[in-house]
Amino acid sequence: MTDISEQLATHGHNELKAxxxxxxxxxxxxGIHDTTLGAAAGxxxxxxxxSEAEAIEDVLRLSRAMTYKYAISGINMGGAKAxxxxxxxxxxxxxxxxxYGRMVDSFGGRFVTxxxxxxxxxxxxxxxxxxxxxxxxxxxxxxxEGYHGGGLGVIRAMEACADLTYDDRDIEDLHVAVQGIGxxxxxIVRYLSERGARITVADPDQAAVDLAVDEYGAHxxxxxxxxxxxxxxxxxxxxxxxxxxxTIPQLECDIVCGAANNQLADPxxxxxxxxxxxxxxxxxxxxxxxxxxxxxxxLRKGGYQHDRARAMIDGIYxxxxxxxxxxxxxxxxxxxxxxxxxxxxxxxxGSMRSKxxxxxxxxx
Numbered sequence: 291m292t293d294i295s296e297q298l299a300t301h302g303h304n305e306l307k308a309x310x311x312x313x314x315x316x317x318x319x320x321g322i323h324d325t326t327l328g329a330a331a332g333x334x335x336x337x338x339x340x341s342e343a344e345a346i347e348d349v350l351r352l353s354r355a356m357t358y359k360y361a362i363s364g365i366n367m368g369g370a371k372a373x374x375x376x377x378x379x380x381x382x383x384x385x386x387x388x389x390y391g392r393m394v395d396s397f398g399g400r401f402v403t404x405x406x407x408x409x410x411x412x413x414x415x416x417x418x419x420x421x422x423x424x425x426x427x428x429x430x431x432x433x434x435e436g437y438h439g440g441g442l443g444v445i446r447a448m449e450a451c452a453d454l455t456y457d458d459r460d461i462e463d464l465h466v467a468v469q470g471i472g473x474x475x476x477x478i479v480r481y482l483s484e485r486g487a488r489i490t491v492a493d494p495d496q497a498a499v500d501l502a503v504d505e506y507g508a509h510x511x512x513x514x515x516x517x518x519x520x521x522x523x524x525x526x527x528x529x530x531x532x533x534x535x536x537t538i539p540q541l542e543c544d545i546v547c548g549a550a551n552n553q554l555a556d557p558x559x560x561x562x563x564x565x566x567x568x569x570x571x572x573x574x575x576x577x578x579x580x581x582x583x584x585x586x587x588x589l590r591k592g593g594y595q596h597d598r599a600r601a602m603i604d605g606i607y608x609x610x611x612x613x614x615x616x617x618x619x620x621x622x623x624x625x626x627x628x629x630x631x632x633x634x635x636x637x638x639x640g641s642m643r644s645k646x647x648x649x650x651x652x653x654x
Contacts, residue, residue: 303350314389315381318374319346320401321353325368326640330401331425331586332356332371334390334417336408338379349373351530351552356582359575361632362609363602365586370401379408384416391420399423404585407529410473425585431594441477443580443603444549445485447572448523450610451545454618455570459522462486467519467543468508470528471498474549474578478527479506492516493528523547530574531555538563547572554625561625565617572610573628579606 305322322330332353339345349371357369374390376382387409394403394417404426405414411427418424433439445461452459465488468475475491476498482489483506490509491502502508511519517540524543526532530552538560546553546569553574554560564571580603587599613631617624 303353306346306350309390309393311389311393314385315376315383316374316386316389316393318372318390319349320372321349321370322401323350323353323369324357324636326636326643327357327360328366328368329399330368330370331360331403331589332369332401333404333406334372334374334409334413335406336374336376336379336382336413338377338381339373339375342375345373345375355551355575357636358629358632359579359582360586361635362573362576362628363579363583364605364635365583367586367589370403371406372401372403374408382408382413387413387416388420391417391424394423395421397423402589405473407472425588430588431584432596434596436480437596438474438477438481438581439584439599439603440474440549440578440581441481442600443583443606444474444478444525444527444547444577445481446580446604446607447577447610448525448545448547450607450614451523451547451570451572454611454614455522455544460485464488464523465490465521466523466525467492467511467516467521468502468525468527469493469513469516469532469548470526470550471495471502472528474581475525475527476502478525478549479508483507490516490519490521518542526550526553533560533564533571535560538567541567541569543569545570545572547577548574549578550574551578557625561623565623570614570617571624573613573625576606576609576613576628579603 303323307320310317352371353369356371360367402423414424414426462485466482467490468479469492471491471493479489479502490511491499492511492513493499494513499510503510517537520542523545525548527549530550533553534555583602584599588594613624613627616627
């Protein structure tokens, strides 16, 4: 097998598609992991990867995480993700995203996408000029003012972790160190501030840090010092692989619960190590599933219904409680148990589908 074939087999993917438009300066990959639960959907990340191999590894890991995120959240969608590989993170043009939108459209609905790192509302609008298969535009939803499904989902997971770890402590009693003050990170900081928590923030973008300090009363530390902050909760909310051999010995927290994808550099080994250290880990694809729940509610019968989406996001609390209690009872890492629960749902749906002759997407 080729190296790519080996990677597909290792991660259990259905499909990896490379795309390129030299005139627009566009290149990248779409990974479709598993469509047992429904059509493939996942965000689009624009990033200056160091190599093609790094870009492929990222899209495969992210798309696999989407499968598990949908499964554990009760969403009937299949896991997918896309990465746009740029030479410089500042390379961002309408031509680039419209070319990408045409590529998405060529899937004919087999792949639906939305925002991620480097792809926000402006980029989604450029894509939407060429394809209807875009989620996440504000006018698609009926959100109350100040509402952020992704940030709220992390808070609900954090509340469950606090209830599992402490006898009688609410969010207002916690000190939370937030790494990364992008869209998700800022929403987490805002919700924490509204609930009276003590907040420490770190981000290479000084403007984002200044906003958190000035608007939400956060305390600032240098990016390299955030791991060692003496806090209750460490909330990684930027890029992945931040929980690793180098950073775990620095952690001075009881809980890891944040918005970043693929937080554990080695999910099995580092998940076990956190467990052995007595640090409760909120599996990232559960903690950060709020935005996905919100976005994909648009595709459910009757279109987007805020109360329905909000109820599913509130359910993150219950799922985290269940995983945490099983972890304590069985002395097993939370990530391992979350994977097991997600895989059981995929297997159950796959078994049901194999018993019918006409394959169709279930109505929600």
